[in-house]
Amino acid sequence: MDKLVSMGVFAKSAELGSFAAAAQALDISPQMVAKHVAGLEADLGVTLINRTTRRQSLTDIGLAYYDRCKVVLAEVEAADALAQEILSHPKGVLRISAPITFGAFSLAPFVTRYLARYPDVQIDLSLSDRYVDPIEDGYEILIRIGELENSSLIARPLAPYKLIACASPSYLAQHGEPETPEDLLLHDCLAYMNGRSAMPCRWAFTRNSSTHEVKIxxxxxxxxxxxxxxxxxxxxxxxxxxxxxxxxxxxxxxxVQVLPDYMGPSRPMHVLYPSHRKPTAKIRSFIEALVSAFGI
Known part of the structure; x- marks a missing residue:
């Protein structure tokens, strides 16, 4: 039998003065109450309750054990209450991983608004474009751009990560405005590289179901x-x-946006969290707020 359950049954019997009263209060049979108490006594090797046909009373050891049981059961109740509070009220440290550009420009202002709304939450925000394992690296929430791999993570879709082409008015005044993606070959393009500067950079645009890819x-x-x-x-x-x-x-x-008649690259974006445990209030509240702000 579960020892904590047996301790609770014993304590209820001690408080109410009989197995029958404890059985009625706990909605179990008097025989089950007796079984729990007998199990404790066998485990401890002592008699906790003197039982006769007319009455029952705690032994000296039973009285001392009852006092300690009350302390233990109160601590268990407090621990359960704390767990429920964490599940129902956003509280504690939330560790989040997000891509660098989205995290620095778009997510950071959202995070400060979230913290202002939930003063009992702290956020550790890590910005990196590398792959991170939420379990191994200890992250509770991940934001990823691109196609998802098969995993045990729960994913919620966000609005696609759309890219557009822009230049300053002064640059366009000096060099002219491109009318087609192919015109980019005549322009200086500021390219994002992913750690491999020797690789050529290609920009892709779509119009009327036709894709134009340019090596800028x-x-x-x-x-x-x-x-x-x-x-x-x-x-x-x-x-x-x-x-x-x-x-x-x-x-x-x-x-100024250039090539406004062409659709720039667009990649799916998701917020993910581990599926092996019930999400706490801090995780639920952050994800719901994130989906509301950046959802489809």
Missing amino acids: KGRLRSDNWKALLHAATEGFGITLGPADVLVPEINAGRL
Whole structure:
């Protein structure tokens, strides 16, 4: 038998003064109450309750054991209550992994708004474009861009990660505006590289179900898109970047979208979390807020 359950049955018997009363309170049979108490006594090698046909009373050891049982059972109840509070109220440290550009430009402002709403939550935000294992690396939430691999993670779709091409008004005034993707061959393009600078960079655009892929070239390439954004606003070329970052720059007049009649690259984006455990309130609340802000 479960010892904690038996301790609870014993404590209830001690409080109410009889097996029958304890059985009624616990909704079990008096025989089951007697079985729990007898099991404890056999395990301990002592008599906890003196039993006669008319009455029962605690032995000296039974009284001392009852006092300790109350402490143990109270701690168990407190632990259960704490677990339920964590499941129902966002609280504690939340470890999140996200891609660098999306994390720095789009996710970071969202995170501060979330923290303002939930003051009992702390967030450890790691930005990296490398693959991370949520179990091995200890992350509770991951945001990934691109096609998902088969895994045990639960995935919620977010809005696709769309890219658009932009340049500064000064650059376009000096070099002209491309009318087709192929015109990019005549321009300086600010390319994002993923650690392999020797590889050619290709930009793909779609129009009327037809794809135009161009092997662009330019004087500046970087693995940090913030550097490319700075170069674009300074008039050093055309860049291809996330729409949610570039639209505010366009609205502010610092950049102009080029090739607006063509659809730039678009990649699926998801938020993921491990499926092996019940999500806590901090995980649930963050994911629901994230889907509300960046959902389809």
